[in-house]
Amino acid sequence: MSDLVAHNLIAPYLSPMSLDDPLSLDRQLCFPLYAAARAMTQAYAPLLSKLGLTYPQYLVLLVLWETDGETVKGMGERLYLDSGTLTPLLKRMESQGLVRRERSAEDARSVRIHLTSGGRALRRKAASIPEAMACKLGLTLEEATRLRRDVMRLFEVLSRSHVDSSK
Known part of the structure; x- marks a missing residue:
């Protein structure tokens, strides 16, 4: 993206004072994206709490509702989560009765995630x-x-x- 294109995208949102300072928070493209991502997650929270879910759990379920039996590795790639984040998340979901983890018969190093009946039932509620x-x-x-x-x-x-x- 050229500097001119970036400036034209950002300029309407800048305060007049921030135009002179390249390190002004108002001038950074990253900040409104960060703030919008946080606001989006917060907007989902009351809807998901009615289902007993967090936003990351909802994302896991979205993947499994598309591809039940996804591998942990594949799940991490789809959601851009590393195993250090994903494994505890999946363990919590397993303890909630939403998913079950199963070693792959083809490759013992690979773990597949399957929906339980409780996880499948949430799809209707989340519709x-x-x-x-x-x-x-x-x-x-x-x-x-x-x-x-x-x-x-x-x-x-x-x-x-x-x-x-x-x-």
Whole structure:
């Protein structure tokens, strides 16, 4: 992303004083993204607490509702979580009766995560969450689609940049 493009994306949100200081918090693209991510997680909290879930647990269930029997490694890759974060999360979910962990018959080093009947039943209860969140956001479908596309594009650029810089 060129400096001019970045400036044009950020400039409407800057206070006049911050234009002179490149280290002003108002001038950083990272801060509104960080704040929005925190606010999004907090917006989910009351909806998920009714189901006895945390936001990370909800993300795990979203993956398993798509692909029951996902490996721990695959789950970590999908959610961008390392095993040090994911393993305790899965253990808590197992103790809640939402998932069960099972060693793969093909590869004893691999652990697969399966939904229990309780985990499958939560899907019906969670079905209203996307619509409730859409109402909270107050965006049109077009705005939400564009925002998701732009955030994903930013993520892809940053991911490529991270991979390139680690070589």
